[in-house]
Amino acid sequence: MTDAHETAADPSLRTTGGAPPDDAGSSVTQAPTPLLEPREGVPPVIADASALAEVTAAFAAGSGPVAVDAERASGYRYGQRAYLVQLRRAGAGTALIDPVACPDLSGLGAALSDVEWVLHAATQDLPCLREIGMVPTRIFDTELAGRLAGFPRVGLGAMVENVLGFVLEKGHSAVDWSTRPLPEPWLRYAALDVELLVDLRDALEKELDRQGKLEWARQEFDAIASAPPAEPRKDPWRRTSGMHKVRRRRQLAVVRELWETRDRIAQRRDVSPGKVLADAAIVEAALALPPNAHALAALHGFGRINRRQLEQWQAAVDRVRGLSESQLPQPGQPVTGPPPPRAWADKDPAAAARLSAARAAVTELAERLNMPQENLITPDTVRRVCWEPPATVDAESVGAALAGHGARPWQVEQVTPALVAALDQGVS
Secondary structure (H helix, E strand, O other): OOHHHHHHHOHHHOOOOOOOOOOOOOOOOOOOEEEOOOOOOOOOEEOOHHHHHHHHHHHHHOEEEEEEEEEEOOOOOOOOOEEEEEEEEEOOEEEEEOOOOOOOOHHHHHHOOOOEEEEOOHHHHHHHHHHOOOOOOEEEEHHHHHHHHOOOOOOHHHHHHHHHOEEEOOOOOOOOOOOOOOOHHHHHHHHHHHHOHHHHHHHHHHHHHHHOOHHHHHHHHHHHHHOOOOOOOOOHHHHOOOHHHOOOHHHHHHHHHHHHHHHHHHHHHOOOHHHHOOHHHHHHHHHHOOOOHHHHHOOOOOOOOOHHHHHHHHHHHHHHHOOOHHHOOOOOOOOOOOOOHHHHHHHOHHHHHHHHHHHHHHHHHHHHHOOOHHHHOOHHHHHHHHHOOOOOOOHHHHHHHHHHOOOOHHHHHHHHHHHHHHHHHHHO
16 A cells, blocks of 8 residues: 555545635645555556456446546547546456457446446546447536536546545646557556546535535436437538638538548548648638649648648549539528527517526526536526526426426526526516
């Protein structure tokens, strides 16, 4: 047992759920302790079926919640697949699993199906875990718990330091996790990410209970665990950085054609699209509509591209030249729901007044409850209710409207009185 773990074993030497950090940024009364080594050392990476079967049996036989984390290779590889999965459970220790060598972890997922999974920022990891067969039925999200409890800094490192009094080394968070073999320091970092996750969960549960927010957190966790996979984005090319500069429809079509060409190449090469062609280069080409590869090479982002690749990008631009007007994309996407708030004053002054009053009420309530406004109620929900309020503004109708837009029961209970008053104020 290291010095750090002797500290962890002594509850008198760490914070186990006291108040969220004060203005100084920490609820820990002593200097934090660096956490340098997993208590059982760095485990070997699981990379074959027999080792995976042993880990599955060990974790099924463990006790209590299971800490789960996943590492991706964002910025290096195409997509958001997992390149390392880390787990820790009492009685089983820590496991590091290579999902490239073991792409089907559904057996492990099934063995842990009735266990609470502890994740930090669960919505980031659940999609890539689902791809390899790991789907929890119950979760505890330590980042979301920190938000609801009012901690100003909710990154894993900040939470472990402020709540438990340990410093995690975070130097490898943005490395290329598709690298094989993974270097020992990276594996140590990965193992430490789940080392104290269950401890953090226990401390945050106590703090949420102390604040009367534990049931709120459980409703949020249930909503995340039961949410269906996200629908594919419609027209993802419209999210190209710098799109606000592109106005004309044929220019928009160039962005679309270059984006889709880049995406096919990136998927085939299994590299991040940004490594194939930068967003800024796509926008430059769309604005310039170069007539030939020579003109394209003069644009920012294309100067160092070889002739064959230049011709490939120019061919995409040339394809757009041959499109008819009816084949060109419209300037904006169809909008569902209310218009942008900046347009409300002109379109519907009464709705603008309702929104102003509602925003002020939600801000005041969030401050009183000591949590971010977006966790109290989503801004989109507030906008929708203000744009089309119930015919009769009362607690029952406003609560039903909030629930109809996906608000959880605790949110309906907390927000409804403030919103009723705001809607009445906005009408008067």
